[in-house]
Amino acid sequence: MTWHEARTYCRSKYTDLASARNVSENKDIRSVVTDSNWIGLHRDTWAYWSNQRPRTFTNWDESQPNEIRQAENSCAAVSTSAGTWWDVDCNTKNHFICEKVYSRKKQTFKLKFRSEADMNDAAAQQQLLEQLHAQLEKHGLSDFKLRWTQKDGQTFHKEPKKKKSEGSCG
Template sequence: MEKVLLIIVALSGLSAVSSHAERQYHFVYEAKTMSEAQRYCREKHTDLATVDSMEVVELLNNKLDPNKLSEHGNIYRVWIGLYDDVDSWKWSMSDTSFFKPRETEFRQWASGEPNNKYSVEHCTHIRSNDGLWNDRGCAVRMNAVCLDVRGPNATFVVIDSYMNWTEAQSYCRENHTDLASVRNETENQQIVELVPPGIYWIGLYRDSWKWSDGSFSPFRYWAGGKPNNINHNEACVAAAFHDSGKWEDSDCGVKKPFICYGPVPVSRQVIKVRVEKPNGVDLNDKAFLDAMLVEAKKNLRAQGLDDNVKLAWRKQPDGQVFHKEEEKKRDEL
């Protein structure tokens, strides 16, 4: 059999701090407001930390240096990238052709609304007595106003059945067009004249907690009783490391240390291996190369290789991976 020189390039992630192969977390112990911290993280790293699993929570708990927090007189509360997007109101009716320019922006809020009391008021009801709107917790049960669309015309329908906002939305979509979208003062007055005394769901709602980097994760790790928006301005989130890294809503203007994340540095290692070529086998065939990588990964894993390590072939200038080894060169190796 011919002896052939095999070259494998190993991309090692063993130096990564995070078990998430794509992220490395950085504690910054200098206190900044949430917006200042976000700007710093985006300039120096990638963004404020996205914490999307208990694995990351445990990693951050282990990485924290409490002595450095104490130096700044901080009681272990550190900004992460979660925030409440208080300006994200939109209509349940998603057909943009229903709205003329700026009609999606029509609002008829009562004085002091929306106030997002207790950090849970993400849906909207209309009051029959004056036609003004309040934000409200979406789980509250009340009657609703549905919308029937026939071409450019909109007809409102009162639903005399107590439902939470999500149930009302589903009912209106199944039996009419959607929950009521209110495009102007005229339509708002139409609803006031239609409904009996009381309060009624309409289709305005907002997205709630979001990550600074735009990623989505349903994972939450709130401390007991949080979020509560106790001061009516707590739209940002800090991890409380005196409480196992659990989250608390907080005033975005308060200065705190913070956590950034960035990509994990990738080290590169070249491994050279000699193999004997089986008769009739094209060692540069893609199927054969793929099968060899699988076997190589199994062997390296058995020796304790981290799963974050990636194996790839390094091709020579002529595009081939395998080359027949010269007798003289082999004697020198």
């Protein structure tokens, strides 16, 4: 598959394309591949894996990455011969390796936002959920649930404005 097709497949079936955060993980990837394989690195300055984790480790082959290729067409593949990474045109069809996260930790986030809309209106709530869902997926998150919680019988409430405390000189 192309790099983008492989990433879509991995995200739908597993977690994402594999990432190598250190020498050990790079060796693990190399040990299970038999050909050149896509990994989850795309040239957006090569700074982040496709799962949005910062890239802190590299194993580029000599003279790689290819600085001549346009950024939107540059994706990383791991070579089985040396376990080094190559800058390859993203539209090339390669094998790929997915990773799966087994231990899922529940995370809860509180969001604060301002809106002129009546957020007690069910249609406005649904529209906001859809927008949040789209943004999370755009940033690589695919396995999540969004829901409203209520406090004192209300889903949304205005927080009282905090009074600015007056400074004093000592």
